[in-house]
Amino acid sequence: MRHLINITDLTPDEIEDLLNLADAMRANPRDWGESQRGRILATLFFEPSTRTRLSFESAMLSLGGGVLGFSSADSSSSAKGESLQDTVRTVSCYADIIAMRHPKEGAPMAAQYTSEVPIINAGDGGHNHPTQTLTDLMTIRREHGHLGDMTIGLCGDLKFGRTVHSLILALIRYPGVRFLLISPPELRLPEYLLNTLRDQGIPFEEHQAMEEALPRLDFLYMTRVQKERFFNEADYVRLKDTYILTPEKLRLASPALRVLHPLPRVNEISTQVDADPRAIYFDQVRNGRYVRMALITRMLEDFA
Numbered sequence: 001m002r003h004l005i006n007i008t009d010l011t012p013d014e015i016e017d018l019l020n021l022a023d024a025m026r027a028n029p030r031d032w033g034e035s036q037r038g039r040i041l042a043t044l045f046f047e048p049s050t051r052t053r054l055s056f057e058s059a060m061l062s063l064g065g066g067v068l069g070f071s072s073a074d075s076s077s078s079a080k081g082e083s084l085q086d087t088v089r090t091v092s093c094y095a096d097i098i099a100m101r102h103p104k105e106g107a108p109m110a111a112q113y114t115s116e117v118p119i120i121n122a123g124d125g126g127h128n129h130p131t132q133t134l135t136d137l138m139t140i141r142r143e144h145g146h147l148g149d150m151t152i153g154l155c156g157d158l159k160f161g162r163t164v165h166s167l168i169l170a171l172i173r174y175p176g177v178r179f180l181l182i183s184p185p186e187l188r189l190p191e192y193l194l195n196t197l198r199d200q201g202i203p204f205e206e207h208q209a210m211e212e213a214l215p216r217l218d219f220l221y222m223t224r225v226q227k228e229r230f231f232n233e234a235d236y237v238r239l240k241d242t243y244i245l246t247p248e249k250l251r252l253a254s255p256a257l258r259v260l261h262p263l264p265r266v267n268e269i270s271t272q273v274d275a276d277p278r279a280i281y282f283d284q285v286r287n288g289r290y291v292r293m294a295l296i297t298r299m300l301e302d303f304a
């Protein structure tokens with residue numbers, strides 16, 4: 001039985017197959033409307049979510065399956081002190097597949113040992129978020145035609161932003177990808193990821209000013225400063241508005257730039273940018289549903 005804990009649990013061929021299936025599902029969603037009838041997805045969310053949880057539920061409902069779950073730790077027996085292992089063991093008696101989000105790094109990895117059904121990591125603390133990465137890859141591939149040969153700017157909270165960590169680990173497997181890492185010094189990419197880039201000879205540059213990087217980018221991946229991961233409020237307040245993408249700044253960028261954001265946005269992209277054809281973050285939201293339909297389908301087949 002396969003779980004999805006890290007994006008590298010999937011081979012590049014499996015990712016390609018998932019993205020092909022997701023594109024086909026996006027084109028003709030009704031063709032799969034009965035395909036998982038009688039199957040149940042459980043969503044165990046110990047942390048807030050809008051898109052990830054609802055896109056998982058929408059995906060399973062679009063496949064004809066059913067959903068159950070909880071959307072905060074205090075509405076489950078973890079509030080009574082039940083361990084994560086027991087919660088997962090219990091829910092795996094009620095569902096065929098589990099999507100789980102947890103504030104602790106490594107929680108889905110630990111959960112897989114007591115689960116009788118496949119576990120999908122829907123975000124673990126400041127660590128990883130593989131299904132957001134599948135969404136990002138689907139969006140990039142639809143725009144760019146393939147997944148290599150690009151300069152991508154990752155901007156904002158590169159320290160705690162789990163979507164950035166998973167996206168980097170996914171993209172380094174394709175040739176010709178250059179990373180421009182744009183952050184204040186306090187929110188730099190963790191050293192283990194910088195070392196991965198160095199060890200593998202992947203070209204990257206670190207910048208503090210968004211303006212330096214903008215003219216060179218094919219993709220700009222904006223992120224929110226992750227308030228919930230800060231130890232003190234004053235640091236968050238000082239850093240939260242470091243980057244704000246505005247129509248004026250976008251004038252520095254190529255007409256072929258594409259702006260991505262996993263969302264939610266706080267202040268880092270002005271709403272005036274939404275009307276720019278280069279802003280594709282709501283198309284990215286749409287893709288999240290179809291790529292999760294594809295993922296649930298393949299995981300319930302155990303990638304056979």
Ligand code: NCD
Nearest residue numbers: 051052123163224262263264
């Ligand atoms: C992200 C997350 O939860 O890590 N959101 C998402 O899943 N689309 C990004 C964020 O919360 O900033």
